[in-house]
Amino acid sequence: MNILGVKFAPLNVPLERRLQTLAAATWFVILSLNGVLGFLIAGYLLLYTQTIRYLMLLYLVWMYYDWDTCNRGGRSHRWTGWARNNPYCRLLCDYYPAKLVKTADLNPNKTYVFVYVPHGILPTGMMCAFGTDVLGFKDLFPGLEIRSVVLDQHFMTPFFREYTLAGGCIASNARSLEYALSSPPEEPYTGKAVTLIPGGASEALESKPGTYRTLIKRRKGFVKLALKNGAALVPVISFGETNLYNQLHAPEGSLLRRVQNWIRKYIGLAPVIISGRGFFQYSFGLIPKRSPITVVVGSSLELPKMSTPTSEQIDEYHKKFVNLLSTTFETEKHKYIKDAEKTTLEFL
Numbered sequence: 625m626n627i628l629g630v631k632f633a634p635l636n637v638p639l640e641r642r643l644q645t646l647a648a649a650t651w652f653v654i655l656s657l658n659g660v661l662g663f664l665i666a667g668y669l670l671l672y673t674q675t676i677r678y679l680m681l682l683y684l685v686w687m688y689y690d691w692d693t694c695n696r697g698g699r700s701h702r703w704t705g706w707a708r709n710n711p712y713c714r715l716l717c718d719y720y721p722a723k724l725v726k727t728a729d730l731n732p733n734k735t736y737v738f739v740y741v742p743h744g745i746l747p748t749g750m751m752c753a754f755g756t757d758v759l760g761f762k763d764l765f766p767g768l769e770i771r772s773v774v775l776d777q778h779f780m781t782p783f784f785r786e787y788t789l790a791g792g793c794i795a796s797n798a799r800s801l802e803y804a805l806s807s808p809p810e811e812p813y814t815g816k817a818v819t820l821i822p823g824g825a826s827e828a829l830e831s832k833p834g835t836y837r838t839l840i841k842r843r844k845g846f847v848k849l850a851l852k853n854g855a856a857l858v859p860v861i862s863f864g865e866t867n868l869y870n871q872l873h874a875p876e877g878s879l880l881r882r883v884q885n886w887i888r889k890y891i892g893l894a895p896v897i898i899s900g901r902g903f904f905q906y907s908f909g910l911i912p913k914r915s916p917i918t919v920v921v922g923s924s925l926e927l928p929k930m931s932t933p934t935s936e937q938i939d940e941y942h943k944k945f946v947n948l949l950s951t952t953f954e955t956e957k958h959k960y961i962k963d964a965e966k967t968t969l970e971f972l
Contacts, residue, residue, distance in 0.1 A: 631906045644719035645903060647712055649911045652900075654787060655746045656893070662781035687782060694779040694788075694795040696803055698771055701810055705757075707790035713756040720864070720917045722752035724759035727956070728923035731815065732767025735805055735855040736924060737846060738819040740862065741838040741949065741969075743827035745869045745898055747774075748912065749862035753919040754819045755791035764921075769813035771804055773820040777892045796820070798849075805853040819860065822846050828894040829884055830972060831866045832873055834963070836953070837970045840946060847927075847942045854929030857941075859922040859949040861969075863960035868912035872897040918960045922952035946971065 626632070653661070669680040693699065707713075716722075730736060740750050753759050754772045761770055776795045778788040794800050801818065809816045821827065822843035830837040850857050874880035887895045902909030925948050927941055953969040961967050 629907070633904050633906065640715075644715045645911060645914075647715035648719045648914075649903070650712070651716055651748070651751070652746065652910055652912065654784060658784035658787075659777060659781050662784045666782040683782070687785070691779075694776070694785075694793070695797065695800040697807060697810075698792055698794045698804075699789045701769070701792070701813075704790050704792050708755070708792060709757045713752075713758050717752045717756065717758045719914060720748070720752075720868075720912075722749060722759060722917040722919070724753045724761060724764060725918055725920045726764045727920060727952070730765055730768065730817075730856075730858070730924060732765070733814050735815060735853060736768070736817040736858050737805070737850045737855050738770075738817050738858045738860045738921065739840070739846060739945070739949070740819055740821045740860040741823065741827075741840060742831065742836055742862065742865055743821050743823050743825070743838075744831050744862065744865035745828055745871065745896055746912070747821060747862075747865075748868060749865050749917045749919045750819060750821065751791065752917065755793065759919075765817070767814040768817045769809040769815070770817045770819065773801065773818060775825070775892050794818075796824075801849055802853070805849065805855055817858075818855075820846060825888055825892060825894040826885075828896055829874070829881070829888075831869070831871055831896075833867045833870060834967065835866055835970065836861075836967065837866075837972055839972050840949070841971045844938055844942045847938050847945065848933055850927050851930045851933040851937065851941065854927065856924040856926050857945045857948075858924045859945070859952045861920045861922070861949075861953055861956065862917060863920060863957070864915055864917040867915040868917075869896075869898040869900045871899075916960075920952070920956050920960070922948065922956075 666680060670677050740747070750772055754761060754770050770792060772791065772793045773796045774788060774793045776797055779785045779795055794804055804818050805816070823839035827839050874884065884895050899908045900910055900912050901907070902911060925945050930937065950969055957967060958964045
């Protein structure tokens with residue numbers, strides 16, 4: 625039903641779909657507003673409650689004690705099992721819906737760096753595929769312990785840090801990544817995989833529906849990290865990731881882009897201007913659109929172990945991986961993109 629150009633949802637939408645929309649809305653709030661909400665809630669409980677303030681103080685003591693967990697491999701799988709497979713995760717994955725596809729077998733006794741592109745506005749496909757067990761990662765890649773790399777800021781916010789840790793996430797700093805790749809997997813796992821997005825928050829500013837843009841050519845640190853630990857690189861492409869939101873896109877050099885880059889530099893998050901959908905209408909809002917996401921995991925690029933790789937060696941394997949990533953995209957795109965012939969993976 626259209627009223628004044630606004631497309632409204634029908635009144636008889638099944639409850640299951642309403643709950644899926646609520647889960648997607650919660651996902652947006654958690655990822656984009658957790659810093660503000662976390663500190664506001666903590667401040668309110670400390671200043672304006674009686675008994676609960678003491679529980680809040682105990683939590684802050686625990687938070688101080690637990691501060692370094694994100695740099696030391698994250699939460700144990702004994703504590704994340706339920707959180708990665710609860711009804712909320714299922715509703716979120718079913719909303720789009722999201723799907724995980726394997727194109728090649730991976731040795732369950734090795735260490736891998738899953739290189740995920742594109743970032744999109746929010747890395748929704750990464751959350752669904754690797755931050756939950758709903759899409760069947762354990763069945764597709766038996767024996768591999770999976771960890772997802774996210775911004776350090778997510779672990780500094782009261783309450784919401786627990787959500788991030790519960791998804792098996794770790795911090796995106798050098799110490800955290802070195803620990804994750806060099807330490808043995810937790811039993812009963814026999815191998816390890818770490819998922820990261822080289823383009824980071826900057827890549828969110830390039831997200832537009834129907835396009836696939838990545839800043840990976842500018843980022844080579846992940847190759848150095850993989851070489852130092854002898855980890856294989858695996859291309860991961862999220863088809864449909866950029867279709868969840870429209871964005872007011874500012875070209876490089878424009879005033880808006882300069883302001884966005886300045887804000888991102890200081891807060892770590894990209895201040896995007898976006899439009900998705902609302903609870904009861906499909907024309908605008910902050911909830912991601914109900915659009916399919918397919919996360920495709922490609923074949924691995926084996927790397928030798930080098931304690932001190934040279935710039936030439938890093939460039940060599942970076943070029944090989946970029947070629948593998950491009951080949952994987954071209955091979956798989958016809959299965960998941962309607963206008964595949966006109967769509968390419970753009971390296972910025």
